[in-house]
Amino acid sequence: MSASDMVATRQQTSPQALIKARRPKSNWLGKLLTHLANIYYLSIKELRGIRADPILLALVAYSFTIAIYAVATGASTEAKNLSVGIVDEDRSDLSRRIADGLTPPTFQPAVQIAATEIDASMNAQRLIFVIEFPPKFEEDILAGRQPTVQIDIDATAVSQAYNGMIYIQNVITGYVIDFITGREGLMGVPVKTVVRTMFNPNSTTSWFSSVMQVLSNITMLTVTLVGAALIREREQGTVEHLLVMPVVPTEIMLSKMIANSLVVLVAAILSLWLVVEWWLQVPVVGSKLLFILGSCFFAFAIGALSIFLATVAATMGQYGLLSLPTILIMMLLSGATTPMESMPVWLQYVIKTLSPMPHFVEFAQDVLFRGAGFSIVWPQILAMSAIGSAYFGFALYRFRRVIFSS
Numbered sequence: 001m002s003a004s005d006m007v008a009t010r011q012q013t014s015p016q017a018l019i020k021a022r023r024p025k026s027n028w029l030g031k032l033l034t035h036l037a038n039i040y041y042l043s044i045k046e047l048r049g050i051r052a053d054p055i056l057l058a059l060v061a062y063s064f065t066i067a068i069y070a071v072a073t074g075a076s077t078e079a080k081n082l083s084v085g086i087v088d089e090d091r092s093d094l095s096r097r098i099a100d101g102l103t104p105p106t107f108q109p110a111v112q113i114a115a116t117e118i119d120a121s122m123n124a125q126r127l128i129f130v131i132e133f134p135p136k137f138e139e140d141i142l143a144g145r146q147p148t149v150q151i152d153i154d155a156t157a158v159s160q161a162y163n164g165m166i167y168i169q170n171v172i173t174g175y176v177i178d179f180i181t182g183r184e185g186l187m188g189v190p191v192k193t194v195v196r197t198m199f200n201p202n203s204t205t206s207w208f209s210s211v212m213q214v215l216s217n218i219t220m221l222t223v224t225l226v227g228a229a230l231i232r233e234r235e236q237g238t239v240e241h242l243l244v245m246p247v248v249p250t251e252i253m254l255s256k257m258i259a260n261s262l263v264v265l266v267a268a269i270l271s272l273w274l275v276v277e278w279w280l281q282v283p284v285v286g287s288k289l290l291f292i293l294g295s296c297f298f299a300f301a302i303g304a305l306s307i308f309l310a311t312v313a314a315t316m317g318q319y320g321l322l323s324l325p326t327i328l329i330m331m332l333l334s335g336a337t338t339p340m341e342s343m344p345v346w347l348q349y350v351i352k353t354l355s356p357m358p359h360f361v362e363f364a365q366d367v368l369f370r371g372a373g374f375s376i377v378w379p380q381i382l383a384m385s386a387i388g389s390a391y392f393g394f395a396l397y398r399f400r401r402v403i404f405s406s
Contacts, residue, residue: 038247042255043262046229050263056225060263063217064271072210072280078203079163080105085113085121085130092138094179098131101171106164118152128154129164131172141176199369207282212336214276215364218268219330219357222299223323225260226306231316239403249399253392257303265295272368286367290374294363297381301356301388304395311398330357352383359383 050056084107086099099110113121113130121127130152140147151168155161200207233239242252269292276282309326313319333343334357340348352358363380366372374381 038251043259046259064267068213071213072206082164083127084110085127086110087132089135090133090137094138095133098175210276221264222302223306226303227310229256230310261299285371297384298360304391308395311402330355335361356384356387
């Protein structure tokens with residue numbers, strides 16, 4: 001063996017060469033396990049912090065129990081127990097039938113008043129509706145003329161006023177038709193309309209409002225808890241402890257999102273089962289497992305948005321002022337309170353691009369009310385994932401720039 005070959009052999013068998021030869025070509029699996037372990041232990045730290053905060057736990061418990069029950073039973077838009085006054089200048093059999101047809105629970109027993117008492121009764125809020133039957137009302141109907149019945153409405157409560165007006169019109173129309181067909185010996189109206197109400201046969205407000213309140217509370221508490229967790233670390237100075245640990249920004253962000261979202265989602269599922277289904281007797285026909293899956297994607301998107309807002313705000317007060325209008329806009333323009341179709345088309349595109357909540361509301365309604373499967377709701381899950389990924393990227397950039405470079 002020549003001298004050059006001996007030198008080459010000695011270099012190849014050096015300790016550095018042996019270590020390089022024994023090192024695996026790819027250690028991505030080890031890195032992945034390390035990242036997952038870091039996220040797990042950081043999440044445990046977050047959960048212990050939540051457990052040590054009784055006020056926070058009380059807020060979560062209240063939001064998913066008493067608050068949902070109060071909204072579902074108290075904030076009703078149904079027309080119930082409406083006060084009605086009757087100004088009967090005809091005093092005929094037909095006008096008395098119509099007055100007797102305004103029955104509970106929609107209406108209180110009708111009160112006979114004079115025409116001079118209308119303004120005083122409505123100004124004093126004793127009456128919401130006043131029906132005025134003109135003289136010769138029944139006689140004009142029998143003669144084929146079209147008499148005018150005036151309905152005075154206190155529209156302070158717009159939704160109840162509108163619904164009550166529709167009920168009164170239906171009552172008047174129904175009794176007039178029955179009166180005419182009975183007098184003229186007709187078999188009935190030429191066309192019979194059959195109304196079939198799907199998913200909510202009695203149009204009960206609590207069926208809709210209770211589920212929508214669960215969705216709103218998921219949004220509100222996720223934004224509050226995730227963002228507050230990061231702001232609290234910065235205000236208390238404990239974020240410096242994280243900076244010296246062998247963790248990366250992605251692990252810190254995901255741990256805060258996972259821990260706080262887990263608390264909110266567990267409370268939401270228990271609320272859906274105990275408060276909505278058992279207490280309020282609202283039927284949930286869809287798969288709860290599918291709802292949990294979609295809720296996880298939504299929590300990821302909202303959590304990423306919360307981290308982004310927390311990197312913009314420096315204090316808890318600033319975060320509250322920044323997150324409050326964000327939550328309100330997302331809720332009001334999500335379709336949970338008003339239909340998306342009633343908004344301008346350009347606004348629908350904007351809010352569906354920037355906010356994951358319209359997709360979550362559509363997903364929840366399809367699953368919980370209509371019993372839809374994954375084959376129907378996958379576009380909403382994909383949209384929430386895309387929006388959440390975009391917000392996560394922005395939040396990660398801000399987190400590295402604001403937290404790790406400080």
